[in-house]
Amino acid sequence: MSESKFSRSILQCACALSLVATALCANASAERPGEGVKVTPIFPSIAEERFRGEVAMYGLRELGYKVQEPKETEYGVMMVALANGDADFTVHLWDKLHDKFYQQAGGDQVMVKAGDIMPGVLQGYLIDKKTAQAHNIKYITDLNKPEIAKLFDTDTDTDTDTDGDGKANLTGCNPGWGCELVISHHIKAYDLDKTVHVDQGSYFALMADTITRYKEGKPILYFTWVPQWISTVLVEDKDVVWLEVPKTDLPDGNNTVDTLYQGKNLGFAVDKVEAVLNKDFAEENPAAATFLSLMQLTTADESAQNLKMQQGEKKPADIERHAKEWVAAHRQQFDQWLLAARGAASQASK
Secondary structure, eight states, X not given: XXXXXXXXXXXXXXXXXXXXXXXXXXXXXHHOTTTTOXXXXXXXXXXXXXXXXXXXXXXHHHTTOEEOOOEEOOHHHHHHHHHXXXXXXXXXXXXXXXXXXXXXXXXXXXXXXXXXXXXXXXXXXXXXXXXXXXXTOOBGGGXXXXXXXXXXXXXXXXXXXXXXXXXXXXXXXXXXXXXXXXXXXXHHHTTOTTTEEEEOSOHHHHHHHHHHHHHTTOOOEEXXXXXXXXXXXXXXXXXXXXXXXXXXXXXTSOTTSOOEETTEEXXXXXXXXXEEEXXXXXHHXXXXXXXXXXXXXXXXXXXXXXXXXXXXXXXXXXXXHHHHHHHHHTHXXXXXXXXXXXXXXXXXXX
């Protein structure tokens, strides 16, 4: 072979290899459009809400994103961090409950709501069914009556059954949670100041005491939300019943929202959990924004996972495993979300 023919042959081989490499890179890029991009999640510090975050991170990793260790904080601070670019996304915004936090941090100007992670979430007040039936208690305002309030007069900090003030002890939510604002408003709106005391602290520690009281046959009164494991231990209509409010009265004055559940006015908006992204991050990462806009779990999914935690599977490695098991069980749907995310990235690059 002449030198010129040999040189041309080498050049042709080099070009062919270059085309193959380009094709392979293009294919890899199409499969993993987020390759090398760092993503910082931000979640609440509630371990029972980590599951949906693990599912989200699992998907983003499959898209090539380099997911960082999530930051943990309260909901109001979470929105500020997203607004300022100190974090990139969360999957924990209750649309109506946390709207004040979202708007105060800058709202749609600096963030993007990207779909319904979990529709049909509920909140409200419950009491044990036995006491409800024995004393015909149906409304939260029934606690205005001193004789009714006294039934729930407990001291969650000691071994005694009563703190002696005659007020009903309502197991409430943690300071800094969105529900704190609504409960505080309800106490005033329904004129419960003189007969109800809201116990605050570590919610799940307080609920452990509440559950113990129930098992001892004592009356219980508490706030909760669905999904989470408590609804699988204190079962609606079997162990406990929801209390109604006489009329909707919310802190923001938007009293036309839907607060009805099975014909009962629970006093809290029937809500949905949404993904929220920093606006700049969402615009620069259509694959991530699309995936998070499509990802969805049911309240039953999360309640079932939370029950596993309550039964002892509560280490971070357990929760991560639960997420992997959920993805495996929903692989077909999960792959469709990934396909749509890759398609969004491909379209944006044209």
